[in-house]
Amino acid sequence: MNSPALPLSFNPAGIELDRRQGLSRQLYQALRLRVLDGRLAGGTRLPASRDLAQALGISRNSVVRAYDQLYAEGFIEGRVGDGTYVALLPEAQLPIKKLSTKLSTGISTGLPTGLSTKSAISLDLHPAKVIHNEALELLQKHHLSTPPSGPPRAFRVGVPAFDLFPFEIWAKLNAAFWRKPDLRHLCYGDSAGDARLRGLIAAYLRSSRGLQCTAEQIVITSGAQQGISLCAQLLVEPGAGVAVENPGYRAAGHAFAVAGGRLHGVAVDQEGIDCRQLAALEDCRLAYVTPSHQYPTGVIMSLARRLELLAWAERTQGWIIEDDYDGEYRYSGAPLAPLAALDRQGRVLYVGTFGKVAFPALRLGYLVLPPTLVQAFARRRAVDVRHSEVSTQAVMAEFMAAGHFQRHIRRMRRAALSRRNTLLAHWPVDIQGVGPLPNVAAGLHLTLAVDSLARERELLAQAAGADVEISGLSNYWLPESAQPPDQRAGLVLGFAAVPEAEIEAALQRLRKAWQA
Template structure:
């Protein structure tokens, strides 16, 4: 039988090629699909490239390129002196042919949507089909919402005044690093982080926080969240109790819950977390706190509570995770000494970040670890990411060594204070159902009480219409909290993200719709 006769056995009906797109790619995909869904069975002979080109009205080169790709991927094979055939593929890997008639062409097909290579034809896989472990189930239950995008607006929470960052200085330092990099720094590095940066962080903490630590105790992370996640991975066993502030930083609670911990929300009052409640928790191994500026209420943990918490950790061989996310911002006196500075038994892990001083996208943070945890934490982090990106660490180290960091902190503190004052001064008075503004001695945000949840949601909806970003305090509570729903209501406002003029304009818009 001639090649021309054999080519008739392969009917090109249904292969439609768009001349405006890559012809060889389209033909490759069409033939590949026919092999996968069974229309071209194992051992089927394909026409010669010249005959198929003539049948489709395309160049022979396009057919040859399509065949070459199918050869490379194992879909077809050549037999010397006998032509080109579909490769012998495992029967179990191919669908059972269910013949159906294509009404437009009259040809039978054996289509199987399960093997379709077109995105639109792929079957929908539900979570019940893919979840096969408790870890995956926990991830589904404790995932985070995407943060708000776009340029920050008043009153976005968690964003510093990065419009004041000295980008020109940073870019020069970055360019200097890449102009003549140390070749040693371009190899695989220490998973604990750049040695020089760790030394400078330790020196900064000693002078600015009164935290006595060495560079060996510093572990560089990709932001504070990775540090919290590492603590969850290494210090918590499934079923362990973990105490978190309630309301509190939900992302931390999610990290511990994914590790299998049983979350216990501890009430927060004007002195911070109610540490006496820890005595009633069974099998509690760890407490997560934000003592310098509680997130989101803004209160500072009293010295009595700090000592009580340390005593609990020492007596129960527990761990305290201290998240000092915005400790640089104190508006009366020097920044408070952290809880870790009072620790004498090595039970506190200090979490620090550059995100609230520089900008969140930098993704640069650190842990201060008790000496016994340094090596296991570094080894565990190396499994997630071999080490941190080198240039960011090197540039930050130079930024600190040259004095830019300290100057920038002072500039940021002055700006945050000015923007805080603009919010306090311009805040509309007498808003129905809204309590008085709190005193704000630290941090980058404030929480204002609201009479009930219904009123909170109404105010949030009106603020959104006015293009003002405000968080509801109710969203910071753990699910299943015993506190009455209406007691959880409030408004959380960040005041550092935008200049004073934008704050005044946002307040003017709110005044029109709220009053």
Template sequence: MSPIEPPLSFNPAGIELDRRQGLTRQLYQALRQRVLDGRLVSGTRLPASRDLAAALAISRNSVVRAYDQLYAEGFIEARVGDGTYVAHLPQNPARGAKLSTKPSTGLSTSLSPGLSTNLSNSVDISNRKVIHSSALERLDRHHLPRPPSGPPRAFRVGVPAFDLFPFEVWAKLNAAFWRRPDLQHLCYGDPAGDWRLRGLIAAYLRSSRGLQCGAEQIVITSGAQQAISLCAQLLVEPGDGVAIENPGYRAAGHAFAIAGANLHGVAVNAEGFDCTALSQLEGCRLAYVTPSHQYPTGVVMSLARRLELLAWAERSDGWIVEDDYDGEYRYSGAPLAPLAALDRSGRVLYVGTFGKVAFPALRLGYLVLPAGLVQAFAQRRAVDVRHSEISTQAVMAEFMAAGHFQRHIRRMRRAASSRRDAVLAGWPRDVAGLGDLPTMTAGLHFMVKVDSLEREEALVAKAEAVDVEVNALSRYWLPGPGVPTDAQAGLVLGFAAVPPAAIAQALARLRQAWAD
């Protein structure tokens, strides 16, 4: 009969405590980590609380509280009349193994007295298994870059004149909501969004866009990007073809690609999206377009092209995702009627946002959907976020109902027009390789052609050197076979982010930088 082996004992010599910090918490974490990484194996006997307190020169109460926490979490167990032991835990590959970035040598090493291990059990971090997932691989290729940091500066794209937003009015409406909130607003809300806000958006679109829709067709989203992502999640099966403008809004392409779509870049010319090229694509049942002000070229899709696109959707039983991201900004006449206003067969999903008339951080957008899709979109959105943040929706509804929204849009349109004029007045002339300014009748940005990719890169670098943001048009093209061509070169600039005086100063710096 073999003799009973005595339990392993623990030597606390390796525990160092900082007297300026909580001693109980430090001791608990030190013991817990030793159990997790295998330095304290199952069955190891721990010192009595009085003995451990004496060894560490701390109060017994600190040790008792640390032991109590470890016991509550299952790391140790007390045996009546026999002391405290490390609990028997399931074997974990990380336990009993020393993580090392160095190759194993096969040599043994000693740890604290009473405990030992062998480097033959060591795990080389470089050999850890990598999780393979097609979704993760798609995300690795299709993700959004980090946005520019710091306050807006010339000529940041996608930023409205939010320095003019009536924050005092918004703050009063927000305070009024929280002063006496309706209790139903504090519960879980409708995933499609606040009914009152949906009704006000529908009324606004009917009067300003000629889009005949009702509150029941609208789903509130966390900005336009979530609206596009929902379209990708519900309308695209892996392997489906999706047509996107090329050059175009890359973030939309990323959303469809992550859903498993095969992206087809469709050229944009003076009339907009090339519907002839679209018709020749096989297996394509969805098109994403920005017809009112193409992003980034600024082209307005002609009526003939709009009708062609609608006919394609009806003929192919396809869908059109229309992104009207800055349709409020029209500098000659009223805003254009959207593609959705011409739709008679329920094939257009209209994406709108408050980010371009308020401020991007608001994260408030919406979808106007064919009636048969509303429930599915609301259900899918609920899986991700349950519902939108309630107070923002309620405050925006009051902001619109009280007339502040329409007044603010008029003010923003005047400001954007003034800032556009500042660009036209001070734009550098006769810069080598740089094309002429386009006619800017809509939107918050413009595009200027450059004669080569090399010149594009140089102009962008020189602008950045004088603290001016200028985007390269080549970054908006869908990656394809071969290298980018000089025909894809250009500059994309936003003109609404800063006041006219700041625009004039930035243009003066550009003139000097580009004169070289």
């Protein structure tokens, strides 16, 4: 059978697919790489899914899934009545062809391109750095709040559906570990973490995120917060600028402030962090971002903005800390590829956690690091805690190897989607001063605008009186933000913490309180 005629602007020659593995993922990765390295230029017309499937000898569904993922990440776009094209990305913003396709193999130890000289890459570690005066004033002015404790309630932010965790399976694996433990597990462990777990995490990220990393690039941490703190300790010079999203995850900002960094709150728009504002910060070589689902606004960073951010890091020899805290939760298609999957210069440090797919008390996370940074991070961590608790790592490794982890993620994603839908379906409408519900395509929370700070406080007080837990958006802004106070107001609601029946009951109480 003859292959169908394809547009002259696209040639599938060279795309080789291994039929023993996921065809749609392989095709997606092949097309994405061709966009990034310039072989598929912006404006190139792609063949219809049926034609490409026939040319490659695969099912049309595989092509459709690959195209859907590329659509979701902004690599391609549809033109009504005219087919599918590679997205046109602004050349001034996005010098795609200048981005190298090879991972950097070396790194200077001098600032601003290397590790903080105060953190001592040679491991001749000195007493803690003196906190910068302005950072200390910031901590005193607006101290870090303690996360809510006790059983989860509607609508607690940052809590997954851990009532669905397979505790019986976990208990059996844990009992099996302690019934006859391997003696090597009872000695001091590798400060970078259990080798088997690191390998399984790397395999998971390659298959689910398209992040081409190895076990040797991973350092296990006690949750995402420790990973962020390690980045702050090793990359921040006292008095140096650190860019954080504003509004954003305040605990990350506190980690950088404690390390002596001078915090710069950078605005977030509908495409993510404002890179023009970031580029204007002359003293800044470090940026902390949550691109897959901005915390707390929920914005998903566009492809153009991601590449613009990478270009900034390459141009300034800076670092990007990517916190992918709830990236597993995407409700149409596969999870988006992280910023680190686009990085070809070794400028992105990726922070991951098990807390949002298992439960926060697990305190298990990881860093995916450029190869040249792994040893310094592992040794710095060893100074604080020597190594992670051994049995939790071993049990999680077995949990992943036996397939329980992937099955659990699928279950958690379905549950979060159902709980999201319940919240959206029963949300009280026409509440004075509250904006419309947003489109929630990912994550475990949503954010609504409120017309004034006074109204936000009133709504929160009424919700607390109805035994409903809601966070105020104003708490996520840096105290010295230039944004007028009323423009910082809003409501942040987590929707995954409790089952659907509890969500409906909480919304009934909320409706009565707000409409009284």
